[in-house]
Amino acid sequence: MLSCSGLAGGRGATTVFRDIDLTVDAGSVLALLGPNGAGKTTLLLTLAGLLPVKGGTVSLDGKPLRGGRPNVANAAGVVLVPDNRCLFNTLTVEENLRVATRRGGPEPKAMLEIFPDLEKRWSIPAGALSGGEQQMLALARALIQQPKVLLVDELSMGLAPLVVAALFRTVRRIADEHGCAVLLVEQHVDLALGVATQAAVLRRGEVVLSGPAAELAGDSGRLEQAYFGAPEPAPSR
Numbered sequence: 001m002l003s004c005s006g007l008a009g010g011r012g013a014t015t016v017f018r019d020i021d022l023t024v025d026a027g028s029v030l031a032l033l034g035p036n037g038a039g040k041t042t043l044l045l046t047l048a049g050l051l052p053v054k055g056g057t058v059s060l061d062g063k064p065l066r067g068g069r070p071n072v073a074n075a076a077g078v079v080l081v082p083d084n085r086c087l088f089n090t091l092t093v094e095e096n097l098r099v100a101t102r103r104g105g106p107e108p109k110a111m112l113e114i115f116p117d118l119e120k121r122w123s124i125p126a127g128a129l130s131g132g133e134q135q136m137l138a139l140a141r142a143l144i145q146q147p148k149v150l151l152v153d154e155l156s157m158g159l160a161p162l163v164v165a166a167l168f169r170t171v172r173r174i175a176d177e178h179g180c181a182v183l184l185v186e187q188h189v190d191l192a193l194g195v196a197t198q199a200a201v202l203r204r205g206e207v208v209l210s211g212p213a214a215e216l217a218g219d220s221g222r223l224e225q226a227y228f229g230a231p232e233p234a235p236s237r
């Protein structure tokens, strides 16, 4: 459903990633892994239209998606859950959802089906929620927009592993039940591979390893090498 080919992007005059070929099918989760500074967030922001495309193409359902236009990407069904959540902290849970509703789309209450824990927090400001609840709200605010493609950046940041595991199960449910193509940027490699269909490792702006998530989960050696590069040869005496 979402694919990019030969994609290059970056910040200002700096190219951060290049030659990226990725496809995420409807109903599947692609875990985008890699060390700090590899370019994962920059790639997500580019797919969301928040940073310009410097080369290559992005397409959605086979149709080209013009780069550098967040409103165009969003209207086409690409929705970003940013790593800092970007909630309206002084608005209530319900109000945060209401500002994201679409004409003819679901009402805020419909989100309780998949996020039942938000019900007891319905009328309090988003800024007063726990980190896990805020992340639920950020996901619910994305889901209410009926995304075709969900771009999720470091859902786990600052959260306890048990909370992260529950959130990841919800992400998988969103892919399964809503048919979204999900691109999940994550540092918790094991948790991400546990819910992903496919995975790719980005290092220094290039995809250095990709394949079925279950296959990569069982091959820590290849993953480690993709993260850190080939070991230096031992110095000869």
Ligand SMILES: Nc1ncnc2c1ncn2[C@@H]1O[C@H](COP(=O)(O)OP(=O)(O)OP(=O)(O)O)[C@@H](O)[C@H]1O
Pocket (backbone or CB within 6 Å): 011, 016, 034, 035, 036, 037, 038, 039, 040, 041, 042, 043
């Ligand atoms: N606002 C910015 N202005 C200029 N360069 C930036 C900016 N943000 C990030 N960069 C640079 O872009 C490169 C890729 O950063 P990016 O945040 O995309 O990596 P990442 O893989 O998401 O890493 P992390 O896991 O640490 O968030 C890095 O070299 C970083 O220094």
